[in-house]
Structures are given as C-alpha cells and as structure tokens.
Amino acid sequence: MATLLYVLHHSTEAPARAATALHAAAEALRAGHDVAVWLSGEGARLGVEGVAETLREPDDAVASIQALAEGGAILHVDRVSFESRMFEPEALRPGAKLAERAYLAALLAEGRAAVTM
Numbered sequence: 001m002a003t004l005l006y007v008l009h010h011s012t013e014a015p016a017r018a019a020t021a022l023h024a025a026a027e028a029l030r031a032g033h034d035v036a037v038w039l040s041g042e043g044a045r046l047g048v049e050g051v052a053e054t055l056r057e058p059d060d061a062v063a064s065i066q067a068l069a070e071g072g073a074i075l076h077v078d079r080v081s082f083e084s085r086m087f088e089p090e091a092l093r094p095g096a097k098l099a100e101r102a103y104l105a106a107l108l109a110e111g112r113a114a115v116t117m
Helices: 015-030 041-048 061-070 078-085 102-109
Strands: 003-008 034-040 075-078 096-099 111-114
Touching: 003 015, 003 041, 015 041, 015 061, 034 041, 034 102, 041 075, 041 078, 061 075, 061 078, 075 078, 075 102, 078 096
Parallel strands: 003 034, 003 111, 034 075, 075 096
Antiparallel strands: none
16 A cells, blocks of 8 residues: 655635545545645644634545544644644644644655645
8 A cells, every 4th residue: 555645735715625635635544545644834724623614615624634533644734834824732633733844854755655735
C-alpha cells in the first residue's frame, strides 16, 4: 500500500475543494493506505473544531475528518497559518495537532507521496 500525504490549502473559501480533498484522504485510508494530512493556508481552518461543520457539500467533511481520526491519520495543522488566523491551540479539533513547517519536510522524507488538493 502507498504512504500518502494529502496537502490541503482550502476550507470555507472553497468548500467543494476542501470537502473533496478530505473525502479523498478518508477513502485512501479506508483502502488501506497510510495517510497523513497537512493543513496550510486557508486549509488550517479545518483543524479548528466547528469549521468543517459549516461546509455544505455532497462530500461530508465532518464524516471524512472523523474517519481519518478513527483510522489513526493525524491532521497536521501548519502553525503559522493557524496562528495568523488568530486561533488559539484550544480551538483544535480532536485528531488535529499543530506542526512547524519543517515537519512537512520530515513527512516527505518518510517517503510519502504528496497529494495536493
């Protein structure tokens, strides 16, 4: 199976893109792939509890995030993107953790194939 890193740059400003990307990551995990998620730019908002719940798309973003968390995938939230949007660490949703940008290179160094959506 593949070792994948889904990189998401969108959230409420492009809900269809965000929900589709989360759904793709969750489906890859269900298929048995090793999945990690990197949330940066506007995508960092998806690491905040309550934000995914506002996306009204056919692909259920909340169900996808729950499937990722239950399957052991971590939502790595870019700290700079998160803090520049004035969020506090207490706002992180379950399954999400703040990460320094250097950690993105560490995830790729593990041999993960990057899927940017």
